Amino acid sequence: MDVFIGIDIGSTSAKTVAVDKKGTILRRLVQPTGWSSVDTAAAIRQQLRKEGIDASHTPCVATGYGRIAVPYADKCITEITCHAKGAGCIFDESDLTVIDIGGQDTKIIQVVDSAVSDFLMNDKCSAGTGRFLEIMANILSVRLDELTELASRGSDTTISSMCTVFAESEVISLIGKGEQKENIAFAVVDSIVKKVSSQAGKLILGNRRVCLTGGLCDSAYICEALSKELGKAVTTHADGRYAGAYGAALLAAAL
Amino acid sequence: MQYHLPENYDTFNEARQNGFLRVKKIKESNGLVAGIFCTFTPLEILDAAGIIPVGLCGMSDETIPAAEAQLPKNLCPLIKSSYGFALTDKCPYTYFADLIVGETTCDGKKKMYELLGTMKDTYILHLPQRHDDHALDYWTEEIRHFITYLEQKFSVKITEEGIRKAAVIRNAERQAKCRLMEMQKLNPPPVFGHQIYKTLEGAGFIFDRQETIDLLAGFQESAVEKYQSGLRPVREGSKRILMTGCPMGGVLDKTVKAVEDRGGVVVCFENCTGIKAAAPRVDTDAEDIVRAVAARYLQIGCSVMTPNSRRMEMLTDLVKEYQVDGVIEVDLQTCTPYAVESFSIRRLMGDAGLPYMVLETDYGKADSGQISTRIEAFLEML
Numbered sequence: 001m002d003v004f005i006g007i008d009i010g011s012t013s014a015k016t017v018a019v020d021k022k023g024t025i026l027r028r029l030v031q032p033t034g035w036s037s038v039d040t041a042a043a044i045r046q047q048l049r050k051e052g053i054d055a056s057h058t059p060c061v062a063t064g065y066g067r068i069a070v071p072y073a074d075k076c077i078t079e080i081t082c083h084a085k086g087a088g089c090i091f092d093e094s095d096l097t098v099i100d101i102g103g104q105d106t107k108i109i110q111v112v113d114s115a116v117s118d119f120l121m122n123d124k125c126s127a128g129t130g131r132f133l134e135i136m137a138n139i140l141s142v143r144l145d146e147l148t149e150l151a152s153r154g155s156d157t158t159i160s161s162m163c164t165v166f167a168e169s170e171v172i173s174l175i176g177k178g179e180q181k182e183n184i185a186f187a188v189v190d191s192i193v194k195k196v197s198s199q200a201g202k203l204i205l206g207n208r209r210v211c212l213t214g215g216l217c218d219s220a221y222i223c224e225a226l227s228k229e230l231g232k233a234v235t236t237h238a239d240g241r242y243a244g245a246y247g248a249a250l251l252a253a254a255l
Numbered sequence: 256m257q258y259h260l261p262e263n264y265d266t267f268n269e270a271r272q273n274g275f276l277r278v279k280k281i282k283e284s285n286g287l288v289a290g291i292f293c294t295f296t297p298l299e300i301l302d303a304a305g306i307i308p309v310g311l312c313g314m315s316d317e318t319i320p321a322a323e324a325q326l327p328k329n330l331c332p333l334i335k336s337s338y339g340f341a342l343t344d345k346c347p348y349t350y351f352a353d354l355i356v357g358e359t360t361c362d363g364k365k366k367m368y369e370l371l372g373t374m375k376d377t378y379i380l381h382l383p384q385r386h387d388d389h390a391l392d393y394w395t396e397e398i399r400h401f402i403t404y405l406e407q408k409f410s411v412k413i414t415e416e417g418i419r420k421a422a423v424i425r426n427a428e429r430q431a432k433c434r435l436m437e438m439q440k441l442n443p444p445p446v447f448g449h450q451i452y453k454t455l456e457g458a459g460f461i462f463d464r465q466e467t468i469d470l471l472a473g474f475q476e477s478a479v480e481k482y483q484s485g486l487r488p489v490r491e492g493s494k495r496i497l498m499t500g501c502p503m504g505g506v507l508d509k510t511v512k513a514v515e516d517r518g519g520v521v522v523c524f525e526n527c528t529g530i531k532a533a534a535p536r537v538d539t540d541a542e543d544i545v546r547a548v549a550a551r552y553l554q555i556g557c558s559v560m561t562p563n564s565r566r567m568e569m570l571t572d573l574v575k576e577y578q579v580d581g582v583i584e585v586d587l588q589t590c591t592p593y594a595v596e597s598f599s600i601r602r603l604m605g606d607a608g609l610p611y612m613v614l615e616t617d618y619g620k621a622d623s624g625q626i627s628t629r630i631e632a633f634l635e636m637l
Binding site: 065077078079080081105115116117118119121 | 610611612624625628629631632633635636
């Protein structure tokens, strides 16, 4: 059977998807990227071999910031193009707006007729990215999923700094003041939601469906808060985390 | 296939480096040098006074830490770099300048010139920020004041005839630059945009105008000749990009080279080293030559102007003339005028049905990876 592989090496985790000729997902793998994308790529190859797939002789597209570290990939394509492709198929839409909150950057991608028509990315700082949430979760000594769960029960607290480093001191001073953990978590998530929404606002959304992909799409609360801030429903999907890798696999099938 | 560069390319590419020795020679023979920063500096007046203008815009992050001892960190890298060069005496051009000429363009530069004035003689021309007759009256007067100032300071005589002669040769140089840029309308273009930019940039560091004109013409003719003989350094079908926004000498590799390394080609620069500043000409037959010179400079569509309709009109024409596939705006960090105006440009390009992207960056290397990913994604999108 023909198999096609997409590998998305992000700053936090590496996602791998194998599809068949029809684009049906056969395998999903996810692992932490670690400090070396090269080692990660090698580990993925080994894991695929265990699953009976020889990556060196299978059409493969690599994406994500570590895309150039995959020696057995036939082509490197940016995560923008791959996410658009993957999200379009996951959500079964040819026109949509994709919000991808990744570990290192946040992307807003506009898809028209199944092709990228415009996109925005955050600047070099980590405000409005998954990294921001990770750091804040660390300070509060909770896991990322616990943070968003806590946030859903909090209210009425804000942090005003966009900069991760300043926001960190703001959170620490809130802890010092004895503010409830739920409320601090609420403020943290609220800050990222506002940042992402204002970024998304720059790409006129029109009547298109808005979909959330990337590592944070499992959080129902983030989705809900984004919908509220944007004033329109934001949908997710269990495979949202794999949108980039899935898109890459589909593009590998088209090589 | 080894591609041979057009004639004179190396001369331009090395002009900034080699210019140091030429400036030293000028100083040794008692010549006068004025350091300038902006396309609004009325070059014809300096030419007529026998003063050699040389651009001082900082293009490297090397002197930024030194500048940040006095300037805010959160400031345009061009301003910080330029000021740092003056502060550390690392730029021989700044060092040799008898006078620094600035204009009230953006707030950052304006206030930086004040500080510069404590180290070097600095004259600041007050640029009006409209394109109408009232602004022209004011700007003409401002240039007349500048003439009087130069005559007194350097005991020189600036005659109408001298200005007119200077305008004729400056116009010829502008024409040579435009011809060079316009050959990129060919599809595929004869050379890479990076080479065009380096050539235009180098032209500012060759101090004999006629020599510059001849070198530019030589480069252009040889490039077209090679093209006609079948040489195609730029692959057919390469995506044609127009660059607009801030001065980009300090971020050329991060932006232009990144585009051209990824299969695109920059066919047009609307920035101040490019077509924006070279296109307007002086009416050399005008009765009042000072007013004619003033009028030329007011036509430059820099974002410090309000409204900046010139830029909108020019971009609308350029994207058609150069058969552009996509527009990339490069804004230097904290450049408020360009950053705010980029929203209007996005809308303008949207109306023209052209993909448009803004890259905000500085002279550091920290964001090189993200910038190239964006460029790559932009090219994939076209």
